Amino acid sequence: MAHTQDPMEVLNRYLDEHGMKHTRQREIIVGEFLKSNKHLQIEELLNQVKKIEPSIGYVTVYRTLMLLKECGLAHQRHFGDGKSLFEKAGDHHDHMICIKCGSINEFEDDRIEKLQEQVAKRINFKIVSHRHEIYGCCSRCQNE
Amino acid sequence: MAHTQDPMEVLNRYLDEHGMKHTRQREIIVGEFLKSNKHLQIEELLNQVKKIEPSIGYVTVYRTLMLLKECGLAHQRHFGDGKSLFEKAGDHHDHMICIKCGSINEFEDDRIEKLQEQVAKRINFKIVSHRHEIYGCCSRCQNE
DNA sequence: CCTCCGCTGAAAACCACTTTCAAATGAGTT
DNA sequence: AACTCATTTGAAAGTGGTTTTCAGCGGAGG
Structure with a gap:
């Protein structure tokens, strides 16, 4: 019965296994990312996150998205060839x-x-x- | 029997219709582009072109490729998300x-x-x- | 061969990341 | 609770490819 697929669990396990820390910023950013249902630009996610904690900067959101990519929770896409869009991993489409x-x-x-x-x-x-x-x-x- | 589809013709018509000039640089760049059979990076095409006329710079090649895109003779692609690649318009693939x-x-x-x-x-x-x-x-x- | 306006090349600007660095902060240890 | 120290953070600087600017060049109609 074990083996939860809950994204937060996946992330926490990844952090632990890599000697990384659980920080308030990461929690907020990942929470907002998972809450959204659309393709998000870094700036968009940043705006969401700033509503909760205005001191969080672009770079931290950027790094957290890279982290989510690494643990397989997000995919990065480049459509129009402007900015990157990130989407939750899940069913393929x-x-x-x-x-x-x-x-x-x-x-x-x-x-x-x-x-x-x-x-x-x-x-x-x-x-x-x-x-x-x-x-x-x-x-x-x-x-x- | 009219209506040639020759790329050079298409280009020349486009230039005339837009009050643009026929220059040696454009001729060389377009010639080299059409001659090639692969996906070309701007720098690659620049190198080809410099063999014929070393004074031609990156910017002119860049602008000529934009021109080719505009008159429908080339497509721009972004694969790995590094540099752009340009390919001749033609059969779709x-x-x-x-x-x-x-x-x-x-x-x-x-x-x-x-x-x-x-x-x-x-x-x-x-x-x-x-x-x-x-x-x-x-x-x-x-x-x- | 004159004149006008598009064209060119070098350099500077842009833009969206990505990296750097000193200060701040989790989280084990005492 | 205090100490330690590697990881994080945010601001700022750096990158890399593309795009724009600008002063001088040059095609082409008169």
């Missing part, structure tokens, strides 16, 4: 990005995943991860 | 990128394209372009 309003729709299609694997196998390529993004115009923006 | 050696394999699969369209139609999303990249380990790197 790909993205449809509206080039007008920037909104992001997530999608998932097992048939596509399967075909990917087929294509990779053909040249003996071992897939580690992938990125599939569709750019275009969302239904809202099509009606001006 | 996606990429498999080796995370060890950085080599890039192009692939294409109509079935995947079709499924993409299906997924987009489902939420009334109008596709303009897409990016599909598979990261992993190429066969060469799997044998150390």
